[in-house]
Amino acid sequence: MDDHVPVGMTPSTISVVGDAWILHVPRFGDEGMHYHTYGLLTPYFKGLAEGRLLATRCTNPACPISKGHGQLWLPPRADCPDCHQPMQWDDIKNPRGYIYAYTYVERGGTGLEIPCPYYQIDVRIEGVCTIVKSYLDGSGPIRIGDTVGARFRTGSAATHTCLDLYWTLE
Amino acid sequence: MIEFGSGNLRIPRWTRPVYLVAAGTTDFRKRYPEKKLEELCMMAFRMLLEDNDLKCDPLEVKGLLNFACYGEFADHFQDQLLCEAKVHDYLGLDPLPNVGIKTGGATGGSAMLMAATTVASGMSDCTLALGWERMDEVHTWTGNYYIATAACKDFETRLARNYASYYAPMARRFQEMYGVDERVRAAIAVKNRGYARSSPFSQQPGRHTIEEVLNGKIVSDPLRFLECCAMSVGSACALVCSEDLAYRLTDRPARLYIAGGSHTLRTGDRRPMRIPLLPHETEEGYAWLYDEMARRDGRWPGFESFGATRVAAYLAYHMAGISVPIEDLDLVETHDAFTISDLQTYGDVGLTLYGHEQEYVTSGDCYLHNPRTGTPGRCPANLSGGLLGTMHAVGATGIFQCGEVLWQLQEKYDAFHGNPALWARYGKRKPADWESLQVKNARRGLAISHAGVGSHVTCAVLEKAW
Numbered sequence: 165m166d167d168h169v170p171v172g173m174t175p176s177t178i179s180v181v182g183d184a185w186i187l188h189v190p191r192f193g194d195e196g197m198h199y200h201t202y203g204l205l206t207p208y209f210k211g212l213a214e215g216r217l218l219a220t221r222c223t224n225p226a227c228p229i230s231k232g233h234g235q236l237w238l239p240p241r242a243d244c245p246d247c248h249q250p251m252q253w254d255d256i257k258n259p260r261g262y263i264y265a266y267t268y269v270e271r272g273g274t275g276l277e278i279p280c281p282y283y284q285i286d287v288r289i290e291g292v293c294t295i296v297k298s299y300l301d302g303s304g305p306i307r308i309g310d311t312v313g314a315r316f317r318t319g320s321a322a323t324h325t326c327l328d329l330y331w332t333l334e
Numbered sequence: 335m336i337e338f339g340s341g342n343l344r345i346p347r348w349t350r351p352v353y354l355v356a357a358g359t360t361d362f363r364k365r366y367p368e369k370k371l372e373e374l375c376m377m378a379f380r381m382l383l384e385d386n387d388l389k390c391d392p393l394e395v396k397g398l399l400n401f402a403c404y405g406e407f408a409d410h411f412q413d414q415l416l417c418e419a420k421v422h423d424y425l426g427l428d429p430l431p432n433v434g435i436k437t438g439g440a441t442g443g444s445a446m447l448m449a450a451t452t453v454a455s456g457m458s459d460c461t462l463a464l465g466w467e468r469m470d471e472v473h474t475w476t477g478n479y480y481i482a483t484a485a486c487k488d489f490e491t492r493l494a495r496n497y498a499s500y501y502a503p504m505a506r507r508f509q510e511m512y513g514v515d516e517r518v519r520a521a522i523a524v525k526n527r528g529y530a531r532s533s534p535f536s537q538q539p540g541r542h543t544i545e546e547v548l549n550g551k552i553v554s555d556p557l558r559f560l561e562c563c564a565m566s567v568g569s570a571c572a573l574v575c576s577e578d579l580a581y582r583l584t585d586r587p588a589r590l591y592i593a594g595g596s597h598t599l600r601t602g603d604r605r606p607m608r609i610p611l612l613p614h615e616t617e618e619g620y621a622w623l624y625d626e627m628a629r630r631d632g633r634w635p636g637f638e639s640f641g642a643t644r645v646a647a648y649l650a651y652h653m654a655g656i657s658v659p660i661e662d663l664d665l666v667e668t669h670d671a672f673t674i675s676d677l678q679t680y681g682d683v684g685l686t687l688y689g690h691e692q693e694y695v696t697s698g699d700c701y702l703h704n705p706r707t708g709t710p711g712r713c714p715a716n717l718s719g720g721l722l723g724t725m726h727a728v729g730a731t732g733i734f735q736c737g738e739v740l741w742q743l744q745e746k747y748d749a750f751h752g753n754p755a756l757w758a759r760y761g762k763r764k765p766a767d768w769e770s771l772q773v774k775n776a777r778r779g780l781a782i783s784h785a786g787v788g789s790h791v792t793c794a795v796l797e798k799a800w
Contacts, residue, residue: 205488229336239489239600245335264602265637267502268555273479273495284493284554286503286602288631295602295637297490297503308510326489 171317173277176324185209187324204242207253212329213322217259217314219292220251235293259314260334261289263306277327287312287331301332336607343610343645345652346593348454353580353587354796357737358382359570361760362537362725365470366567371417372424375466378569378730379425382462385750386573388583398579400458402432405445405465407728410480412468421464438484439671440594441465442570442732443783443792447592449574459579464571465729477565484786486600494554498562498672500787502554504601505674507637509556511630514692516556519673520547523560525701526670526716530723532771534757534764535734537566538723561673563720566727570734585800586744590736591654592794595645597635601787604641606633610648612684613657623689634688635788643682643782646793651684654795656778659684660699663713663795664776665742667735669784670720679782683793685713702771710774717742717771732783736794739779743798747772 177188179199185206189198202209211218220241222234227247234244236254244251265286272280283300300306301315312331322328335342358381360374369377383392390398402425404418414420418434437444442465449463469477479495494500508514521544530536542560550558573583580587598604606627609620627633635641647659656662666685670676677691686694698704701711718724718738725734741750748770750756757764781794 200487202488239486239603264631265503265507267499267506267557268552269494269496269499269502270552270554271475271496272499273482274473274476275479276495277492284499284503286507286637293605294600297493297600297602299493308507325492327492 170279171277171323171327172279173323173327178324185324205240208240209324209328212316213318213324215316215318217256217329218253219256220253222247222249223252224249236291238289238292238294238296256289256292259289261287261312263308263310263312264288264295265308266306268304277323285312285331298326299330301330306333336605338610343648345649348451349456350454351577352450352453352590353575353577353799354572354590354736354740355575355580355584355587356382356386356388356573357571357733357740358385359535359730359734359737360568361535362566362568362727364537364564364566366468367470371412371466371468372421374567375421375464375569375571376424378571379462379464382571382573386584389585390583395573395583396426398460399427399430399462400460401449401452402427402430402462402464403445403449403452404432404434405441405463405729405733406434407436407438407441407467408480411477412471417466421466427462437790438785439669439728440732440783440785440790440792441729442734443592443781443794444594444732444790445729446572446574446732446736446783446794447594447792449572450590450592453574453576459576461574462571463574463733464569465731465733466569467727467729468567469565469727470567474565490600496554498557499554500601501672501674502557504637504678504787505556505672508674508678511632511638512689512692514677516548517544518692518695519561519677520544521695522670522673522676523547523722526676526720527560527723529702529717529771530719531765532769533719533724533751534760534762536719536724538564539719540723557672557674561722563671563722563726566725568725568727568730570727570730570737572733572737572740580799587799588740588743589797589799590794591650591797592792593646593649593653594790594792595642595649596790597640597642597788599786599789601637604633604635606636607641609634609688610644612648612651612659614659614684615687619687626689639678639688640682640784640788640791642788642791643679643784643793646782646791647683650793650795654778654797656795660686660712663778663780665717665739665773666713666715666780666782667718667720667739668715668782669731670716670722671726671784673722675784676715676720683780683782702773714773717747717773732781732792735781735783736796739781739794739796742773742776742779743796745772
């Protein structure tokens with residue numbers, strides 16, 4: 165997948181402990197490094213870097229809400245908040261959705277990696293019970309209801325952060 | 335949680351009544367280099383002890399304290415953990431017990447909630463709730479980033495690093511869903527910043543016009559600069575007491591009821607659920623809204639409303655015996671960090687039905703003087719000037735709101751806002767066209783303290799108790 169959006173950050177250093185990715189966040193040189201784990205959500209960030217959108221669903225028949233046939237969660241969660249049992253990972257094939265809400269960000273806070281101005285969008289995807297916040301590659305104008313498709317920053321361009329998922333109008 | 339279990343919505347049953355008797359505050363400024371943080375807290379504490387007509391000398395009142403609840407939103411603005419210890423020491427309250435409370439923008443309200451429970455439980459007869467924020471040690475846009483760390487670090491913070499950009503999509507969706515005219519949001523900014531002109535404590539008073547708001551620079555579409563509160567420095571406090579003590583200290587105490595609610599940190603994670611109904615609402619009354627939501631892929635609370643506010647109001651109204659909010663309440667303080675959060679809240683607290691928030695504002699009921707009829711508004715909002723006009727020194731905000739409601743019930747608005755000496759205390763001159771915003775014969779007031787995009791909310795009801 166092409167990488168359209170230039171973001172103001174170099175790919176983050178990642179270390180691996182077991183199955184978990186540990187994101188290195190520099191603050192004050194080597195001794196001031198912060199180490200932030202993605203824990204059981206690591207498959208999501210690995211997936212983005214491979215051009216795949218992964219989400220989780222509850223498949224526990226005893227769950228009072230999902231009854232074993234839950235909708236997808238995006239952002240994913242490792243454990244179901246309704247029955248507290250581990251959830252299952254699923255690929256969202258050819259991810260598409262529509263703009264549920266949006267804003268045109270004209271000024272971000274210090275350290276913002278996305279070049280301003282840009283559209284921050286909340287995307288509603290069929291079969292997903294949540295609405296995922298992300299950003300748009302494109303200058304618009306846009307409207308609630310516009311259809312969008314997922315794009316990814318992959319391979320050596322991946323930042324290993326949520327910025328690796330973005331969307332374009334379809 | 336999208337379905338409640340049988341025990342979830344139990345109405346709190348305090349073991350004894352709780353009262354609010356006095357409040358204190360500093361003025362609020364974008365930058366306050368003249369004073370250290372603990373010196374600002376002392377200013378507020380001194381006002382509480384000395385300026386509330388208490389029937390005991392200040393040091394006698396201090397001698398009655400059992401407990402302190404401290405509110406501070408963010409340690410990282412000052413790089414100082416355990417500010418509570420420094421403030422407690424500076425106020426001369428060691429070795430009494432104290433706790434620090436943190437629930438984002440609702441920190442002040444949560445400090446009030448915890449203070450109330452110390453008295454309700456018998457842990458304390460006399461508890462100080464005191465909050466503060468010092469946001470001036472960093473550049474404004476670094477401060478905006480720091481505040482945006484109250485969005486989800488993994489999935490949201492990098493998408494703006496500016497909190498207005500998490501409210502702006504709610505404003506956009508609310509506008510689309512309910513056909514809101516942007517002039518209504520702008521009118522809220524004009525009203526609250528206008529009320530701030532009567533307050534010596536206010537940071538951003540101004541006589542603005544709707545056109546000026548809408549023609550102003552945009553922070554995050556559709557929110558303009560004048561629709562967003564500013565970062566503040568300052569402190570506020572309140573004295574929470576048992577019944578016996580309340581009447582020993584003042585002839586004009588207010589009964590305090592307060593409860594809280596919560597919802598997900600990420601707005602988009604709020605799965606659709608049924609609306610918990612307030613005493614005056616019915617399922618039939620919302621049939622149209624469910625139909626409309628089904629038609630437009632809407633959901634409750636979605637991006638339009640705050641489930642945490644609704645639950646907090648549900649609990650507090652049952653505690654306080656509020657059955658029809660617009661009739662039972664005489665004034666409110668909402669958490670107008672942004673114009674849209676003020677607008678959204680009127681449905682959540684039941685001053686109007688969901689979907690009718692715009693009409694509620696244009697009806698004029700939320701003004702001291704209804705601009706349409708010239709008669710008193712039924713339930714004026716944010717006479718303090720609110721967050722937009724007066725302050726959002728975050729840890730202090732929910733406490734400041736309760737103090738302003740208390741002074742309204744005590745008919746002390748003029749004493750705390752109209753005294754030229756008080757203006758002079760903060761290096762200001764009382765405006766020649768100063769206007770009293772005292773609500774006549776107010777019996778009950780409401781204060782909403784609100785965090786994140788609605789992650790934590792407290793709802794306080796104060797009731798005249800004399």
